[in-house]
Amino acid sequence: MTKHPMRPATLLVHQGQDRDPATGAATVPIYQASTYHHPGGVGQEFDYARSGNPSRQQVEDAIALLEGGAQGFAYASGMAAIAGALSLLQAGDHLIAPDDLYGGTYRYLTMILPQQGIEASLVDQTDPQAVKAALKPNTRALLLETPSNPLFKITDIRALVEIARENNLLTLIDNTFMTPLLQRPLEFGVDVSIHSATKFLGGHSDLLAGLTAVADPELAKRVKRFQNAFGPVLGPFDCFLLSRGIKTLKLRLEEGQMNAAELARRLEQHPAVRRVIYPGLESFAQRELHFSQATGAGAVLSFELNNEAQVKPLLETVELPIIAPSLGGVETILTHCWSMSHAAIPAEAKRTIGIGPGLLRISVGIEAVEDLWEDLERGLST
Ligand SMILES: Cc1ncc(COP(=O)(O)O)c(C=O)c1O
Numbered sequence: 037m038t039k040h041p042m043r044p045a046t047l048l049v050h051q052g053q054d055r056d057p058a059t060g061a062a063t064v065p066i067y068q069a070s071t072y073h074h075p076g077g078v079g080q081e082f083d084y085a086r087s088g089n090p091s092r093q094q095v096e097d098a099i100a101l102l103e104g105g106a107q108g109f110a111y112a113s114g115m116a117a118i119a120g121a122l123s124l125l126q127a128g129d130h131l132i133a134p135d136d137l138y139g140g141t142y143r144y145l146t147m148i149l150p151q152q153g154i155e156a157s158l159v160d161q162t163d164p165q166a167v168k169a170a171l172k173p174n175t176r177a178l179l180l181e182t183p184s185n186p187l188f189k190i191t192d193i194r195a196l197v198e199i200a201r202e203n204n205l206l207t208l209i210d211n212t213f214m215t216p217l218l219q220r221p222l223e224f225g226v227d228v229s230i231h232s233a234t235k236f237l238g239g240h241s242d243l244l245a246g247l248t249a250v251a252d253p254e255l256a257k258r259v260k261r262f263q264n265a266f267g268p269v270l271g272p273f274d275c276f277l278l279s280r281g282i283k284t285l286k287l288r289l290e291e292g293q294m295n296a297a298e299l300a301r302r303l304e305q306h307p308a309v310r311r312v313i314y315p316g317l318e319s320f321a322q323r324e325l326h327f328s329q330a331t332g333a334g335a336v337l338s339f340e341l342n343n344e345a346q347v348k349p350l351l352e353t354v355e356l357p358i359i360a361p362s363l364g365g366v367e368t369i370l371t372h373c374w375s376m377s378h379a380a381i382p383a384e385a386k387r388t389i390g391i392g393p394g395l396l397r398i399s400v401g402i403e404a405v406e407d408l409w410e411d412l413e414r415g416l417s418t
Pocket residue numbers: 113114115116138140141185210212213231232233234244245246361362377
């Protein structure tokens with residue numbers, strides 16, 4: 037890769053390593069090997085695949101470059117990436133996380149971290165004062181997710197980084213919904229940016245993967261130590277798929293975003309819909325804050341039906357979207373948050389934070405928007 041500074045569209049295509057250094061092949065090959073020859077007993081750059089291999093190095097360098105970090109890490113899933121970042125905490129530490137967050141992260145924070153002696157407080161992070169009020173003498177980190185999932189609560193990244201700096205805390209962010217194309221948290225001083233690369237970065241619903249980018253080389257050494265010691269790494273073939281997906285991120289995400297904006301406007305006018313939550317809408321209360329830290333609204337929106345009894349007929353009628361707990365594919369994906377993506381959160385907790393059984397999340401793909409609308413409209417009218 038050239039040493040001159042490049043724009044995102046170029047970085048996405050060429051990434052850190054855009055051809056095989058050994059042969060000049062147009063893509064870095066799938067290095068399907070678990071171990072590496074030590075000539076004369078001397079270890080080389082790659083010695084054993086858990087510690088590193090060229091296919092993984094390629095995507096790890098790509099995410100570091102795209103996020104502007106010192107080092108990147110690739111994991112077998114987004115959850116493994118989150119666990120990898122949270123390995124920076126230790127027994128006795130306290131973490132402040134958002135009250136509206138991905139269900140799997142909720143499960144990890146409330147069921148796994150306590151087993152490790154780490155306590156998490158779930159706080160409405162849209163209010164920096166609430167974050168300050170939740171600080172304890174043993175608070176060591178803030179975990180952010182903005183926009184949050186599925187309610188699109190926007191957290192002021194700059195304000196939370198300031199709180200973190202005043203109190204000597206680490207800041208971690210789940211940047212899955214935005215990707216580094218739309219939001220680059222490390223530029224605001226965030227320490228670790230985390231992705232479920234299963235979503236937009238992979239982009240084709242054919243891959244489970246996680247990525248992190250770490251700002252500081254010393255912090256990166258600690259993340260590397262855990263990744264190597266625990267071993268939840270991304271396999272070589274999946275690294276290849278992920279690198280291939282990243283190349284077209286701009287085309288896919290911008291097209292999906294345009295379709296999402298159109299569907300959001302139309303859903304807002306539909307009599308069966310109580311509310312639409314999408315940062316690109318004029319009616320979105322935190323629009324200004326979102327666009328002060330991101331360059332786009334993304335391709336995912338949530339909407340709530342007037343009557344939760346309409347959910348079943350809608351899911352039975354629509355033909356185009358996959359009905360599933362995921363997002364970020366080229367195809368449209370419709371999620372019933374209550375029973376799918378947020379099933380791990382107890383019913384009472386879901387209701388308290390505003391996730392009702394009538395709420396649906398739609399990750400808008402790159403199909404013809406008129407086809408998507410006609411399909412949705414048929415489901416909404418039944
Ligand atoms: C925002 C967010 N973070 C993390 C995850 C977990 O990622 P994975 O399913 O790749 O483990 C998801 C999965 O849906 C997600 O939506």
